[in-house]
Amino acid sequence: MEGIRTVSATAPVESVASAHGVGGKFKAFKSLVLLEHSVFALPFAYIAALTAMYRATRSVHWLQLLLITLAMIGARTFAMAVNRIIDREFDARNPRTAGRELVTGVLTVRTAWIGAVLALGLFLGSAAALNTLALALAPVAVIPLVVYPYGKRFTDVPHALLALAQAVGPTGAWIAVTGRWSWDAVVLGLAVGIWIGGFDLIFALQDIDTDRAQGLGSVPARWGVRTALIGARASHAVTTALFVWFGLLTGAGVFWWLGLVVVAGAFVYEHSLLHPDDLSRLNRAFFTVNGFVGIALFCFALLDLVTRGLRG
Template sequence: MSDTAFAPGVPGPASAPDGPVRAFLRVVVIEHSVFALPFAYVAALAASFDVSRSVHWLDIALVTVAMVAARTFAMATNRIIDRKIDGRNPRTAGRELVTGVVSVRTAAVGAVVALGVFAGSAAALSWLCLALAPFAVAPLIVYSYAKRFTNFPHAVLALAQAVAPVGAWIAITDRWSWASVVLGLAVGTWIAGFDLIYACQDAEVDRGIGVGSVPARFGIRVALAASVVTHVVTFALFVVFGLMEDFGAWWWAGLVVTAVAFWYEHAIVSADDLSRVNRAFLTANGFVGIALFGFAVLDFVSRGLAW
């Protein structure tokens, strides 16, 4: 089953870490936090522009801490809950909690600490953010169990990821925004779309051990087609967000680049050849998040956002 909930682990056996902290960071693949952050930053900058036309640096720093902490909690929890399933899948059998390189207790302590940091960051932002924090955490936990009761865990993943831009917007403004919801849905469908591709690697194994996913239930060709449709929806939502926030030429240029990246991602993977799935994820999707954020920054600068 795909583990792209918060960024997939690197396939293959894990090498021995130097110590417990480094081992835990390997469990949660901490360096992949960059995948979730760019669109939270886009939401935060858009909110800052709407409120004061200046960057709220302290709030953005707290958003960063909250995002990394939430993702760390989610990954550690996912690894704990899925360790027996991971042990039955050759692709994931080398993970630290399966091999014992990291103990369940260590991972659990790390998850609790990360959850505490997340709650503390939310409280530092505002009481509203703290009150809404459980609604951000709940989908992160539900996702880890979703594959056990549905063939569509990718939809739960989409919901979990959609929370980030909405939360970042509320962190800056302390109020609801439909624009942030649109961006959140774009991020959710974006990640769910490449999760559909990533899950194709495990379709046969998932089917054998009773793990639910679209590729396992409906086949790889259907999953890849669904991924294309999902990313078309993603692109449309990016367009709607740009219109709602009155973005200029830089944002639209970024969407052209994004469209090319989406085309590349889907062109290099087929039902007959999944050998480049990791390239589709690590290269194409990593590029989409960082590049579109860069174009958004250029757009904000061109429209007078004070730094």
């Protein structure tokens, strides 16, 4: 992208020595799947679960919350591991991702598959321990997780597939608590999915040149930086509207609405950091702001539920 200031696309290359021992392999696998990025989706699963608990009994059911946590971590870990396995050849040709563990040989593909299968088992086992409907729908939730890594091979909007995969979390968390389908939870799920799809448009700006060189599809690679930024702003405007809708559907109190003001301000700040001719603050916009959004809204939602009578 000539004339555009960007973040550095070069990632440090790891040692090619394989990880040894169970501890070394676990550490390498944890790095591979970026376990800490669960902060983006997990708070919204908690919002859905706690709202469902408030409606049902006004009490927190800690075992359910633990099983939901394990299910979310299992599903996300499985998705990330499969993504890395499927994309490893493309990652090797991308300076930003050339240091990933499967590219450098720090972790073997076999070990990554073992980790992925164990994570899938954790997800399905947790769903089974929750209720029958959660278990029945769990395989359906896995489908977009597997399809997404292939999306950029056959579409210019793989971000939409990511949005679909992420929308499942809050909906599933609500089902985990109640054992019933809820359209209120679907609204929250759509908000989360569109939010993550929107900031994936921002994230994809880092790979615009390598995606084009490798024939991979994305909105930035197909239509350019300006269109991607407009799409991200529109996505986050829709996200905010859906959060408002969810609050209305669930009779949210004052702290939820205060939280939405904070989140809306964070979105405005995020997009003020980015300009088609200057992407030098992309990392701050992507990681810092979006990590804050999930945690902040969860804290306000929890405070709202507690002040309205949710008991521990």
